[in-house]
Amino acid sequence: MPDTLTPYTPRQQWGLRTTDTVLDPVALRQMATGESEETARAELTDAQHLISTPTPGQARGEARVFQALITAYGRHRPILTGGPFGIRSLTPRTDELVVRIAPSQVDRWIDALAYRQGGTGVAGLRWAGRRDGIILTLPGTKMLLAEISESDWRAALGRRTADQSSLMPHWIPQLPGEAEHTATEDVELAGACDHLCATLRRIRLVDALTRGSGHVHLFTTRHHGDLHLIEACEATPTVLPLWTSRSLPLALWPAGSIPAPGPSDPRTAVLDLLTEIEPAHAPSSAADHRAARALCHLAGLSTAPVLVQAAEHVLDVATHVLADPAHASVYASGGWAGSCRTYPEGTVHGTDPCLPPGAEKVTNLPEDALQRLGRHFSSRSSDTPRTDLVNAGQEELVHLLDWALAAATRPTSRRDWNPHGADGTLQHRQQLPDREGTLTLTASTTGVYRVSLEALGLSDLADEDDTVEWEREAAPSQSAAVLLAEHAAIEAAVCLPFQREHRKQRLLLPSTVSAAAEPTIRSVIAGADHALGFFTLASVLGPLHDRVGPTQGATDGHWRTDPHSDTPRDHPATLTALISDWFELPSPHHGETANTAAVDSPAYLRHLAAHRAALDPFVTRYLAAADSLAGARTFEERHVAGFAALRTTDLSALACTEVHPVREGLLRLIKSMPQDPAQLNAWYERHLDRA
Incomplete structure (x- = not known):
């Protein structure tokens, strides 16, 4: 251990009545609901919770409506729909x-919620006009679509054709099949009902996740019999709830019902886990503090008396947390093991690890007790400041609490772990349900675990052993590795549509692009995970001038093979290909139609759409002109062609093909671009603070 310990003071588990001005309850609620300050403040008057907890019937109905919206909207840009799923704000x-x-989304909501005999929509849903909007009802559920007049609603219903299903008014009795469909859907959503409802009631939490790709993407999946809500707004699927993936205050977490058969016992859970995975390390029946010793091993700690005593305290706190409905979400989404996994930024979307519920209580010990615990982790405790010892003690208590909750919330649908090799490594393998391939989990005795998809039969993975490695990390013990691998497997099972091969950044499972619809620059941008903007392109034009030799034109092939090379690999040959390679944009293969097409052609736009990438209109115009020159040309020649194309283009009209508003600073940058490539570096640096 280092002499100076890293301070780790757990953040206070903020309640509704916090005095911290940074965590103003009104602002926190607005972040989740999108309400006006006036509405949020009025709703919080005498409120017990930041976000109201619905009745069971209300929760079931909201979950069914939200599932229908998720199915209908799919992956979408809220900037084009007036908000996520068309929702501007809501009041729970x-x-x-x-x-x-958004008014523009009324027709789409009707289409999403209208029940069809095939099973889509929401069976039993009825509507009625009210002075303040349209009320949608299900047994035990009320949802008010505020600020929609009955005349506008009826007009939207009237726009539906005779062969389209529609929402029915409140006086229409239940139709044949609706009751059966309702019962089936309630069973289907039972395990994820609270999570779906809680996410809908906090739907504007996704806003922060749409600033990159600009998409909202939620979907449900079933894994080992359990239904999970997956969030993939940033093109990486995670099963963690929004409130934990973003490390949000406990005040924003939903309360709920404890899953049957009742609260988990953390003592039993850690002992059972260790007995199953590492029986040689399970405490003997004659040992004292068996569960505390098991927890210490799970967390990678010794069984020194001070640590065993701390583990006993942690197990007491964990017992209270697991029995508290206010913290019921620790059971959801594959359990608390998800928050114990290692993420580059601390958590999936946050910058700090998400502290477990009970962190404040578990660290509420006398200072001398915390110092004794912290002293155990300091190699020179006599020279370590008391504050650092206290912080170290708090850190270890939270660490133990994380693992106690992870073990206690392990899903009941268990996997079969079998020995793999002579070194004690455990492995679990299962076939992917909907395609060729195997999901493989391994956990070594040193705590290293790996979750991968193998034998997928994908040609783009020929250089990667036909394998996608979803996660490889280290855990404090083999038992902990099993918990983390099992949780990561939920995401790995659905990760293929988001995975790209490493050489050309092509999607392993390209999106389907309609052959009937002609793609446009705007439509491709709207569907892209990532779009290369002109300001970003401008940052490399100067360096490219200094480094790039002659390149070919688009008709000669963006990627070409070298007939004199011993390897059949193709290589970037055009300016477009070099820039795509630089910025990790998907490139066509040698022999594909897009490989000899201009970037503004339908063929190349289809290629980009299939791989969910885009070039902004200005980049497209520049590269299309630059690569229109056939044969080997210098960078100077190609830049002059791109420069001329932008100079003779109505930039304001071109900006209209963008999805997002184009800033005036960017247009000024483009208009001032020099024709002389030698001036590109100075030009870009001049505009760094003004674009």
Whole structure:
């Protein structure tokens, strides 16, 4: 251990009545609901929770509506729909959910919710006009679509054709099949009902995740019999709830019901886990503090008396947390093991690790007790400041609490772990349910675990052993590795549509692009995970001038093979290919139609759309002109062609093909671009602070 310990003071588990101005309850609620300050403040008057907890019937109905919206909207850009799923804001109440949707989305909501005999939509849903909007009802559920007049609603219903299903008014009795479909859907959503409802009531939490790719993407999946809600707004699927993936205050976490058969016992859970995975390390029946010793091993700690005593305290706190409905979400989404996994930024979307519920309570010990615990982890405790010892003690208590909760919330649908090799490594393998391939989990005795998809039969993975490695990390013990691998497997099972091969950044499973619809620059940008903007392109034009020799034109092939090379690999040959390679944009293969097409052609746009990438209109115009020159040309020649194309283009009209508003600073940058490539570096640096 280092002489100076890293301070780790657990953040206070903020309640509703916090005095911290940074965590103003009104602002926190607005972040989740999108309400106006006036509405949020009024709703919080005498409120017990930041976001009201719905009745069970209300939660079931909201979950069914949200599932229908998820199915209908799919992956979408909220900038084009007026908000996520068309929702501008909402007001959650115990027995009602008030939703304000964009006027342009009324028809789409009707289409999403209308029940069809095939099983889509929401069976039993009825509507009625009210002075304050349209009320949608299900047994035990009320959802008010505020600020929609009955005349506008009827007009939207009237726009539906005779062969389209529609929402029915409140006086229409239940139709044949609706009751059966409702019962089936309630069973289907049972395990994820609270999570779906809680996410809908906090839907504007996704806003922070759409600033990159600009998409909202939620979907459900079933893994080992359990239904999970997956969030993939940043093109990486995670099963963690929004409130934990973003490390949000406990005040924003939903309360709920403890799953049957009741609260988990962390003492039993850690002993059972160790007995199953590492029986040689399980405490003997004659040992004292068996569960505390098991927890210490799980967390990678010794069984020194001070640590065993700390583990006993942690198990007491974990018992209270697991029995508290306010913290019921620790059971959801594959359990608390998800928050114990290692993420580059601390958590999936946050910058700090998400502290477990009970962190404040578990660290609420006398200072001398915390110092004794911290002293155990300091190699020179006599020279370590008391504050650092206290912080180290708190850190270890939170560490133990994480693993106690992870073990106690392990899903009941267990995997079969079998010995793999003579070194004690355990392995679990299962066939992927909907395609060729195997999901493989391994956990070594040193705590290293690996989750991968193998034998996928994908040609783009020929150089990667036909394998996608979803996660390889180290855990404090083999038992801990099993917990983390099992949780990561939920995401790995659905990760293929998001995975790209490493050489050309092509999607392993390209999106389907309609042959009937002609792609446009705008439509390709709207569907892209990543779009290369002109300001980003400008940052490399100067360096390219200094480094790049002659390149070919688009008709000669963006990627070409070298007939004199011993390897059949193709290589970038055009300016477009070099820039795509530089910025990790998907490139066509040698022999594909897009490989000899201009970047503004339908063939190349289809290629980009299939791999969910895009070039902004200005980049497209520049590269299309630059690579229009056939044969080997210098960078200077190609730059002059691109420069001329932008100079003779109506930039304001071109900006209209963008999805997002184009800033005036960017247009000024483009207009001032020099024709002389030698001036590109100075030009870009001049505009760094003004674009």
